[in-house]
Amino acid sequence: MRRYSLSYLLGLTPWERHGRAARAGIEALLEREVAERPHPPGRALDLGCGRGQYAPALLARGWQLVGVDDVPRAIDAARGRGLDATFVVGDVTDLSRDRLGSFDFFLDVGCFQGLGAEDRLAEGRGVTALAEPGATLLMLAFGATAIRSVVGGVTRAEVEAAFAGWEAVSVEAAETTGLGWPLTRTSPRWYRLRLRG
Numbered sequence: 001m002r003r004y005s006l007s008y009l010l011g012l013t014p015w016e017r018h019g020r021a022a023r024a025g026i027e028a029l030l031e032r033e034v035a036e037r038p039h040p041p042g043r044a045l046d047l048g049c050g051r052g053q054y055a056p057a058l059l060a061r062g063w064q065l066v067g068v069d070d071v072p073r074a075i076d077a078a079r080g081r082g083l084d085a086t087f088v089v090g091d092v093t094d095l096s097r098d099r100l101g102s103f104d105f106f107l108d109v110g111c112f113q114g115l116g117a118e119d120r121l122a123e124g125r126g127v128t129a130l131a132e133p134g135a136t137l138l139m140l141a142f143g144a145t146a147i148r149s150v151v152g153g154v155t156r157a158e159v160e161a162a163f164a165g166w167e168a169v170s171v172e173a174a175e176t177t178g179l180g181w182p183l184t185r186t187s188p189r190w191y192r193l194r195l196r197g
Contacts, residue, residue: 023057025175026054026109027057029138029192030054030057041063041105042064042105043063043065043066043103043104044104044105045066045106046065046107047108048068048108048109048111049068049074049075049087050069052081052087054107055078055081056083063105066086066101067088068087068089069087070092092108092112093115093119093126094126095126097129097130104132106130106131106135106136107137108123109139109140110140111123112139112141112159113142113153120154124162124163128163128165135194136194137163137192138192139159139190140190140191141154141189142186142189143186143189144158153186153187156168163193165195165197166195166196167194170192171190171192174189174190176188
């Protein structure tokens with residue numbers, strides 16, 4: 001949390017620049033999620049939501065949105081946007097159904113990839129505990145490249161190990177526009193998972 005708290009304090013948030021640059025691609029992925037569901041599509045949890053960058057796109061598609069992030073400054077900014085969503089200071093490795101409820105869709109843009117091995121497993125357990133039958137997870141994560149120790153990154157096997165009860169529906173290369181060097185060398189992927197059963 002310290003690293004991200006400092007980043008927000010100093011205004012160094014390259015992940016937000018990427019989100020703006022790759023907006024069309026991200027919105028197309030969100031459209032795909034909605035197309036497969038009745039309307040309204042249900043409840044969505046934005047994991048590591050930051051300042052709520054993806055909240056307008058999720059809300060515009062009919063999701064009832066909850067965002068969770070462990071940086072209070074980011075959550076305060078998200079709440080200050082005046083959106084019809086709930087933003088909660090919390091730890092993605094300690095998700096509580098009693099506190100948050102259950103969800104039909106989970107969005108993780110760059111959060112999981114920065115966690116250590118045990119914390120990735122904890123996020124996976126927490127998401128699974130909050131998931132409704134047939135829930136889906138859309139996750140953007142860097143690959144396990146040579147600069148993984150600096151920027152994070154995961155392998156497909158690590159994603160699947162953390163979400164053992166989920167099926168990998170698709171794994172697609174992600175847009176690198178807006179990332180800047182050396183992040184353009186991180187082989188980002190969009191993982192789309194569905195809860196089995």
